[in-house]
Amino acid sequence: MKFGRFELQGKTFFGLVEGEQVTELDGSPFDTCKATAKKHALSTLKVLLPFVPQTFYCAGLNYAAHVEWGNRRKGTNTKLPEKADIGYRANNALIATGEPIVIPADSPGPVQFEGELVAVIGKTARHLTEANALDCVLGYTLGNDVSERTWQKADRTMWRSKNCDSFKPLGPFVTTGLDPLKQTVSIDVNGVRVASYSTGKMLFTLQHFIARITRYSTLHPGDMIWLGTDEATEPDLKHGDTVEIICEPIGVLRNPVVRAKD
Amino acid sequence: MKFGRFELQGKTFFGLVEGEQVTELDGSPFDTCKATAKKHALSTLKVLLPFVPQTFYCAGLNYAAHVEWGNRRKGTNTKLPEKADIGYRANNALIATGEPIVIPADSPGPVQFEGELVAVIGKTARHLTEANALDCVLGYTLGNDVSERTWQKADRTMWRSKNCDSFKPLGPFVTTGLDPLKQTVSIDVNGVRVASYSTGKMLFTLQHFIARITRYSTLHPGDMIWLGTDEATEPDLKHGDTVEIICEPIGVLRNPVVRAKD
Numbered sequence: 001m002k003f004g005r006f007e008l009q010g011k012t013f014f015g016l017v018e019g020e021q022v023t024e025l026d027g028s029p030f031d032t033c034k035a036t037a038k039k040h041a042l043s044t045l046k047v048l049l050p051f052v053p054q055t056f057y058c059a060g061l062n063y064a065a066h067v068e069w070g071n072r073r074k075g076t077n078t079k080l081p082e083k084a085d086i087g088y089r090a091n092n093a094l095i096a097t098g099e100p101i102v103i104p105a106d107s108p109g110p111v112q113f114e115g116e117l118v119a120v121i122g123k124t125a126r127h128l129t130e131a132n133a134l135d136c137v138l139g140y141t142l143g144n145d146v147s148e149r150t151w152q153k154a155d156r157t158m159w160r161s162k163n164c165d166s167f168k169p170l171g172p173f174v175t176t177g178l179d180p181l182k183q184t185v186s187i188d189v190n191g192v193r194v195a196s197y198s199t200g201k202m203l204f205t206l207q208h209f210i211a212r213i214t215r216y217s218t219l220h221p222g223d224m225i226w227l228g229t230d231e232a233t234e235p236d237l238k239h240g241d242t243v244e245i246i247c248e249p250i251g252v253l254r255n256p257v258v259r260a261k262d
Numbered sequence: 263m264k265f266g267r268f269e270l271q272g273k274t275f276f277g278l279v280e281g282e283q284v285t286e287l288d289g290s291p292f293d294t295c296k297a298t299a300k301k302h303a304l305s306t307l308k309v310l311l312p313f314v315p316q317t318f319y320c321a322g323l324n325y326a327a328h329v330e331w332g333n334r335r336k337g338t339n340t341k342l343p344e345k346a347d348i349g350y351r352a353n354n355a356l357i358a359t360g361e362p363i364v365i366p367a368d369s370p371g372p373v374q375f376e377g378e379l380v381a382v383i384g385k386t387a388r389h390l391t392e393a394n395a396l397d398c399v400l401g402y403t404l405g406n407d408v409s410e411r412t413w414q415k416a417d418r419t420m421w422r423s424k425n426c427d428s429f430k431p432l433g434p435f436v437t438t439g440l441d442p443l444k445q446t447v448s449i450d451v452n453g454v455r456v457a458s459y460s461t462g463k464m465l466f467t468l469q470h471f472i473a474r475i476t477r478y479s480t481l482h483p484g485d486m487i488w489l490g491t492d493e494a495t496e497p498d499l500k501h502g503d504t505v506e507i508i509c510e511p512i513g514v515l516r517n518p519v520v521r522a523k524d
Contacts (some may be wrong), residue, residue: 032508052316054354055352055353055354059421078364081418083417083418085417085418085419085421085422085423086419086421087419088323088351088419088421089349089350090317090479092314092316092317092479092480092481092482092485103371104477108411118278126427149386155345155347156322156343156347157348157349159347159348159349159350159475160347160478160479161477163350163478163479165388165478165479165480195425213421214420215354215366216366216421216425216426217352217354217422217425217426217427218354218427219354222356229276241325
């Protein structure tokens with residue numbers, strides 16, 4: 001099943017996505033819902049954020065080739081993490097597919113994409129094990145962990161490097177029934193394939209993150225866990241670009257890039 | 263005006279607090295509301311979290327004496343921050359006054375309180391200046407930034423040291439019309455005064471934080487900014503303790519402490 005959240009003539013609803021057709025749902029996939037008889041062409045709908053989490057978890061460094069690329073590029077010596085210590089991002093930064101990534105006027109740059117698989121929590125969960133961790137997962141979507149590299153290095157926290165308004169594109173849809181370790185995530189900039197990686201290479205699996213998180217924290221329906229990116233995250237993004245995060249069973253998270261004037 | 267959120271016989275509502283009496287509000291102070299004729303004795307109501315934010319901002323290090331105490335205690339050399347780089351905490355950790363702070367069974371400790379003044383955002387805000395920053399503030403409440411010091415030092419992020427379930431007591435009420443730089447925040451453990459400080463000593467003012475945040479990020483009604491703690495945060499909390507964060511015009515945020523068995 002693939003679902004999204006849509007707007008049509010001021011009305012907001014969840015809908016089942018089948019090819020280019022959307023069937024309106026009565027209710028929410030995060031609670032209870034059923035299909036209605038109302039069907040729409042996908043092209044006639046505005047695609048909204050599929051949901052907004054209560055807590056927005058983010059794995060950060062979770063692929064070896066991405067860490068090694070960062071070290072080569074910056075002359076740093078960041079070690080691979082030894083434990084699955086999860087981080088957070090901020091809801092103010094979320095935007096839907098189609099909405100612009102806005103580079104602040106005073107950004108020294110570079111600003112870069114990070115295409116990620118995102119696990120969407122469907123059930124309240126505490127004290128899960130790796131064996132039953134996926135029981136709380138409703139499905140998977142895509143995220144772009146847009147990052148301002150000068151601020152990421154210079155600031156005490158990642159508030160501004162990772163969480164400016166519009167720096168967290170999310171969507172377009174949520175797909176159930178996927179194996180989180182057997183997906184291919186690709187990134188296109190202006191229609192050119194610039195990266196493609198297998199989620200099977202993640203350092204700490206989703207199952208491990210969920211078991212570790214729920215030892216201390218309750219996961220709630222609609223929470224999400226961004227699972228990190230692999231490989232290089234170039235070319236740098238600039239005004240006029242379009243960046244796409246692609247995973248075939250989920251769809252294409254497509255956002256234009258603009259630079260703010262002030 | 264002082265307001266809170268309450269539960270009575272399964273019904274949830276905002277209410278005006280005047281002494282020991284609560285007047286039910288129709289609507290929300292974060293949108294529009296008006297007083298009803300329904301009045302209750304405060305003692306008959308369950309006090310809930312006053313709100314749950316979309317984005318949970320936290321100043322972290324924002325008082326010199328607290329940083330200096332930490333350096334003396336731990337033999338560290340943490341510098342005072344040079345810029346107001348805001349951080350985040352996680353909503354899963356929020357609890358209301360009266361609810362227990364639960365120390366995880368495997369916490370090496372120590373676990374400590376950090377009593378803080380919290381600014382509550384009432385209006386959507388972007389590109390404010392220090393001069394008009396407080397226009398977006400609805401009022402002030404109290405927070406306890408409970409911290410597990412071993413994990414704070416050992417983990418790559420502060421997920422577990424600061425954001426275990428129950429580690430973020432918030433409340434009890436929100437009071438409007440206060441000067442954020444002229445409050446006294448006191449902390450009692452088991453009825454004994456263990457710390458008391460003036461918010462006038464904060465390194466970066468609330469006005470500065472809001473101006474800096476809103477240069478890059480939109481603040482939304484119900485967001486909040488925790489403003490940091492001053493001085494030492496001892497004695498360590500243990501099973502059976504009661505910790506109180508006190509600011510006279512806001513009230514007392516009182517939480518018992520228990521240690522989980524597994």
